[in-house]
Amino acid sequence: MAQIMSGAKMVVQALIDQGVDTVFGYPGGAVLPIYDEIFQQNSIKHFLVRHEQGAVHAAEGYARSTGKPGVVLVTSGPGATNAVTGLTDALMDSVPIIVMTGQVPTFMIGSDAFQEADTIGITRPCTKHNWLVKDTEELAETLHTAFHVAKTGRPGPVLVDIPKDVQFADGTYKGPSKVKSHYQPKVKGDLKAITELVEAMENAKKPIFYTGGGVINSGPAASQLLRELVAGTNFPITSTLMGLGSYPAKGENWLGMLGMHGLYEANMAMHDCDLMINIGARFDDRITGRLDAFSPGSIKAHVDIDPSSINKVIRVDIPIVGDVGHVLEDLLNVWKSRGRKTQNKDLKAWWGQIDIWRKVRCLDYKADTKTIKPQYALERLEALTKDHDRFITTEVGQHQMWAAQYLGFNDPNRWMTSGGLGTMGYGFPASIGVQVAHPDSLVINVAGEASWLMNMQEMGTAMQYGLPVKQFILNNERLGMVRQWQELLHGERYSQSWSESLPDFVKLAEAFGAKGILCSDPEDLDDAIIEMLKHNGPVIFDCAVEKHENCFPMIPSGKAHNEMLLGDASTDGAIDAAGSVLV
Amino acid sequence: MSALKIKKGTTSKSAYNLRSNYDDLIERHTLAVLVANEPGVLARVIGLFSGRGYNIESLTVAEVEQDGHTSRITIVTTGTPQVIEQIKAQLGRIVPVYEVHDLTVEGPSVERELSLFKVSGTGEKRVEALRLADVFRANVVDSTLTNFTFEVVGSPEKIDAFAELMRPLGLSEMARTGVAALSRGYLKIK
Ligand SMILES: Cc1ncc(C[n+]2csc(CCOP(=O)(O)OP(=O)(O)O)c2C)c(N)n1
Numbered sequence: 001m002a003q004i005m006s007g008a009k010m011v012v013q014a015l016i017d018q019g020v021d022t023v024f025g026y027p028g029g030a031v032l033p034i035y036d037e038i039f040q041q042n043s044i045k046h047f048l049v050r051h052e053q054g055a056v057h058a059a060e061g062y063a064r065s066t067g068k069p070g071v072v073l074v075t076s077g078p079g080a081t082n083a084v085t086g087l088t089d090a091l092m093d094s095v096p097i098i099v100m101t102g103q104v105p106t107f108m109i110g111s112d113a114f115q116e117a118d119t120i121g122i123t124r125p126c127t128k129h130n131w132l133v134k135d136t137e138e139l140a141e142t143l144h145t146a147f148h149v150a151k152t153g154r155p156g157p158v159l160v161d162i163p164k165d166v167q168f169a170d171g172t173y174k175g176p177s178k179v180k181s182h183y184q185p186k187v188k189g190d191l192k193a194i195t196e197l198v199e200a201m202e203n204a205k206k207p208i209f210y211t212g213g214g215v216i217n218s219g220p221a222a223s224q225l226l227r228e229l230v231a232g233t234n235f236p237i238t239s240t241l242m243g244l245g246s247y248p249a250k251g252e253n254w255l256g257m258l259g260m261h262g263l264y265e266a267n268m269a270m271h272d273c274d275l276m277i278n279i280g281a282r283f284d285d286r287i288t289g290r291l292d293a294f295s296p297g298s299i300k301a302h303v304d305i306d307p308s309s310i311n312k313v314i315r316v317d318i319p320i321v322g323d324v325g326h327v328l329e330d331l332l333n334v335w336k337s338r339g340r341k342t343q344n345k346d347l348k349a350w351w352g353q354i355d356i357w358r359k360v361r362c363l364d365y366k367a368d369t370k371t372i373k374p375q376y377a378l379e380r381l382e383a384l385t386k387d388h389d390r391f392i393t394t395e396v397g398q399h400q401m402w403a404a405q406y407l408g409f410n411d412p413n414r415w416m417t418s419g420g421l422g423t424m425g426y427g428f429p430a431s432i433g434v435q436v437a438h439p440d441s442l443v444i445n446v447a448g449e450a451s452w453l454m455n456m457q458e459m460g461t462a463m464q465y466g467l468p469v470k471q472f473i474l475n476n477e478r479l480g481m482v483r484q485w486q487e488l489l490h491g492e493r494y495s496q497s498w499s500e501s502l503p504d505f506v507k508l509a510e511a512f513g514a515k516g517i518l519c520s521d522p523e524d525l526d527d528a529i530i531e532m533l534k535h536n537g538p539v540i541f542d543c544a545v546e547k548h549e550n551c552f553p554m555i556p557s558g559k560a561h562n563e564m565l566l567g568d569a570s571t572d573g574a575i576d577a578a579g580s581v582l583v
Numbered sequence: 584m585s586a587l588k589i590k591k592g593t594t595s596k597s598a599y600n601l602r603s604n605y606d607d608l609i610e611r612h613t614l615a616v617l618v619a620n621e622p623g624v625l626a627r628v629i630g631l632f633s634g635r636g637y638n639i640e641s642l643t644v645a646e647v648e649q650d651g652h653t654s655r656i657t658i659v660t661t662g663t664p665q666v667i668e669q670i671k672a673q674l675g676r677i678v679p680v681y682e683v684h685d686l687t688v689e690g691p692s693v694e695r696e697l698s699l700f701k702v703s704g705t706g707e708k709r710v711e712a713l714r715l716a717d718v719f720r721a722n723v724v725d726s727t728l729t730n731f732t733f734e735v736v737g738s739p740e741k742i743d744a745f746a747e748l749m750r751p752l753g754l755s756e757m758a759r760t761g762v763a764a765l766s767r768g769y770l771k772i773k
C-alpha cells in the first residue's frame with residue numbers, strides 16, 4: 001500500500017516510525033514546511049532551544065541518558081553551521097544523533113542563495129555520514145538509513161540535508177522495515193582471540209580491566225556482564241572519563257578513573273600491570289600519557305567495535321573486533337567453561353600492591369574553613385544527592401575533572417560529559433536533554449562559570465518547558481584549567497584566563513524567572529545545596545570557590561603514568577620542553 | 584611481507600603479532616576500494632587522507648559496475664606499516680565503502696597507468712625522441728612540425744623512466760592518469 005505524502009510529512013512520519021517522541025530544534029525559512037507538519041500532530045514533542053548548538057548538546061544528553069538516538073531539526077545556513085560543534089562533539093564521543101537540516105531548494109543550490117551553506121561539505125568530517133536528499137522519493141529511505149547508521153556499530157552523529165522543494169513535493173513513503181542497508185558492522189568477536197584472552201587472564205599475575213564509553217554504548221546488558229566478569233575474576237578495574245558508571249564506583253574492585261587527572265592507584269596499576277584488558281576504550285592521549293612509557297610490561301588486549309581503533313596508537317597483542325556486550329558474553333562463557341581459573345595467589349599480592357597505592361590518598365586536599373574548596377563542594381554535593389535518582393552533566397575544565405573524581409557513578413548512562421572534544425558549553429544544554437528524557441529525576445550540571453556562560457541562553461529553554469535542571473557552578477572567576485596550565489607551563493603568566501565582568505548569577509536566574517542561590521561560606525554549603533534540591537524548578541547555584549585551586553593528581557604532558565603530580569609541591573619544572581608542545 | 588588484510592568490519596590478526604619489525608620503514612601500497620557510486624564518496628575518501636595527514640601518490644576512480652552502482656577507487660599511498668593499516672581501517676569506516684583491498688599484500692597484482700607527453704624539439708633531438716618512444720612502445724597520438732605527443736601505458740616506474748629520458752629532449756608537458764590496478768590471482772573483487 002503505497003502512501004503518497006509530502007516530504008515534510010514524511011519527515012514526521014519517519015520519526016514516528018522510528019519511535020521518536022522528542023525533537024530539539026530551531027525553525028527558519030528552509031524548514032518551515034516541516035515545522036508546519038510538526039504543528040499539526042501530537043506524537044512528537046518539539047523542544048525549542050535558544051541556539052542550535054544547544055539543540056545538538058541537548059540531543060546528546062537525551063541520547064546518552066537513554067541509549068536512544070537524539071533528534072535535531074534546524075534550518076539551513078546559520079542553523080546548520082551552529083550545529084557543527086555539537087556534531088563534532090557527538091562524533092568524538094560516539095553519540096547517536098540524527099540532525100535534519102533545511103536547505104535551499106534544489107534548483108538554487110550552488111547559487112549562493114539566501115541562507116545557503118554547503119552543509120554536506122561542512123559537516124562531512126564531523127558526521128559519521130551525511131546525505132543530501134534531492135528527490136522526495138528517496139527521503140523516507142534516507143531517513144531510515146540515517147537512523148540505522150547512527151545507531152549501528154560505533155554510534156555517531158548523522159545529518160540529512162533536505163532542500164525546501166523536496167519538503168513540499170509529494171513522494172512515496174516507505175516504512176523502516178522496507179529499508180535494507182549494506183552497513184552491517186560485525187558485532188561478534190573472533191572466538192579464537194577471545195579464547196586467547198581467556199588464557200591470558202588465567203595466567204595473569206597483575207591484570208587490570210581498562211574500560212571506556214564503549215561499554216556504555218553497548219547497552220545496560222554490557223555493564224551487567226562486565227560486573228559479573230569483574231566479580232568472577234576479582235581483577236581490578238579502572239575506566240576512562242567516558243566509561244564512568246559501567247562498573248559501580250562503590251564496587252570493591254573499583255580503582256577510580258584513570259588518565260591525566262585519574263587516580264594514583266588506577267594509573268600506577270595501569271603502568272605496572274602484566275595484562276591490560278581494554279574494553280571499549282580507545283587509548284586516547286588523555287589516558288596513555290607518554291606513549292613509549294605506557295604500561296611497558298603488559299600484554300594488551302583490546303575489545304572495540306571499530307577496527308580503526310585497534311593499533312591506532314598502541315599496538316595490542318590480542319585485538320578483538322566486536323560489540324562489547326557480545327564479546328563479554330562469549331568471554332564469560334569461555335572463561336567459565338574452562339573452569340573459572342585465575343592466579344589467586346598472585347592476585348592477592350597484586351591487590352596488596354594496589355592497597356599500598358591507595359594509601360597515598362591522592363584525592364586528599366587541604367581543607368579550609370573560610371573558603372569553599374571545589375573538592376569540598378563536590379563531596380558535599382555527592383553526600384547530599386547520591387541517594388537520589390540522579391544524572392550529572394558537566395561543562396569542561398577543572399570542575400569537570402573534580403566531578404569525575406569526587407562524584408560516584410554506580411550505573412551507566414548517568415554521567416554525561418564532553419570527553420573527546422572537551423566542549424565548553426556542553427553541560428547546560430545536555431542537562432536539558434537529560435531532564436527532558438527523565439522529567440522526574442534530579443539532573444545536575446556541574447559547571448565552571450566560564451563554560452556555563454557559553455550556552456547560558458538555554459535558561460530560556462529550561463524555563464519554557466519547566467525543566468528543573470540544577471546548574472551547580474563552581475565559580476572560581478577563572479578559566480581555571482587554563483590558569484592551571486599557565487601556572488605549570490608558562491611561568492605563571494595568566495594571559496586572558498580571568499573571567500572578568502561576571503554577571504550576578506542570582507540576578508541572572510531571577511531575570512529568567514528562575515531561582516538563584518549564592519553560597520560562599522563552607523558552613524552554609526549543605527543548607528544551600530538542600531535549598532537547591534528542594535526547589536522544583538531550574539536553579540542557578542553560584543558556588544564561590546577557592547580561585548587558585550589546582551586539579552590533582554595530574555600526569556603532566558609528555559610524562560608517563562608513574563610520573564604523576566600529586567599536589568602543588570611537586571609541580572616545579574614538571575613539564576619539559578617536549579611536553580609543553582602537547583595539549 | 585606478511586599478509587595483513589583488514590576487511591571491512593574485521594581485524595583478523597594483530598599487526599603487532601605479524602610484523603616483527605614495526606618501525607618507521609615507509610612502504611608503498613596500492614589499495615583497491617570498492618564504493619557505492621553516490622555523490623560525495625570521492626570527497627569522503629580524499630577528505631579522510633587530507634584530514635588525517637595520509638599521503639596520496641595517485642588516485643583514480645571510475646564506475647565499474649553500473650547495475651550495482653559500484654565505483655572502484657585505486658589509491659597508491661605511502662606510510663609506515665601502522666599508518667597503512669590505519670588507512671585501510673579508516674577507509675573501511677566510511678559508510679559507502681564496501682570493500683578495501685591491499686593489492687600490495689594480497690598476492691601478485693598488475694599496475695598500469697596511462698600518460699601523455701608533449702615533446703618539443705627539432706633535428707637530432709626530435710629523431711632521438713622518436714627512437715626512444717619506439718623502445719618504450721609509446722604511440723604518437725599527435726604531431727606537429729615542432730611537437731610530438733606520445734602516449735605511454737605501463738607501470739608508474741616505466742612512465743617515470745620515459746619522462747626522465749624525454750626531459751633533455753624537450754619535454755614540455757605531461758599528463759598522467761594515476762594507477763589502475765588488479766590482483767592477478769584468484770582474489771575476486773567485483
Ligand atoms: C569551546 C571551548 N573553548 C576553549 C576551551 C579551552 N578551555 C578548556 S578548560 C577552559 C576553562 C574553563 O573555565 P571554567 O568553565 O570556568 O572551568 P574551570 O576550569 O574554572 O573549572 C578553557 C578555556 C574549551 N575546552 N572549549
Ligand SMILES: [Mg+2]
Nearest residue numbers: 448449478480
Ligand atoms: Mg572557572
